[in-house]
Amino acid sequence: MVYYQKMTPQGYQKIKDEITSLKKDRPRRIKILQEARSLGDLSENTEYTEAKRDLGHLQSRLRYLEKQLKYAEIIEKTADGKVDLGKTVTLKFADDPETETYQVVGRMEADIGAGKIAFDSPLGQAIMKKEVGETVKVVAPAGEYRVTIKAIK
Structure with missing residues (x-):
């Protein structure tokens, strides 16, 4: 089963x-890695080890983010007066x-410090599809x- 990651266009x-x-x-x-490799003995070359690790982290992050986009379900705002x-x-x-x-966002976008709560957090789940006054x-x-929901924009 494919799980689609809901998120806002932003x-x-x-x-x-x-x-x-x-x-x-x-x-x-890659250039840093190549330069570090040219320094000689790779077994004792900390520059090479660090450069290889950093490039690996970058590649891993790229794969992760590309997978997020591949399985993204972009949700557009509706004007139905309900939290979404x-x-x-x-x-x-x-x-x-x-x-x-708070802005209700996808799991990947959540950042409570920036006023963004995930739709599937306990708070997000409780207010989803509710209206002002509830x-x-x-x-x-x-x-x-x-x-209590005071306003929805």
Whole structure:
């Protein structure tokens, strides 16, 4: 069974940009490896070992990102008034007088510090397909809590 990775168009573009950047950097890393190899005895050549490791990491990251794009399912925003991937939601947590605003994104794009929550996180799952005014219970590893959806953009 093929598992498709849901993501926003912005998340898809971010991965494409990283791939482009890594591909531009690859010739430089190959040159460093070649120069290190020319220094002599490979068994005691730390420059060669480090250059080989760095190039391997780059190649591995490229394969990983290309696989993410291959299995990406890009979700476009809809205007149905419900929380969904790509939309921005303002939430009121039951125990906090302030509101918090998050963009609902794919797993690969999630970054709570940047205000991006994954649609399949406990909070994301609880608010998906809900409307403004609804209060939902979030079941998280650290316990349960309630949030009310104040706005959806």
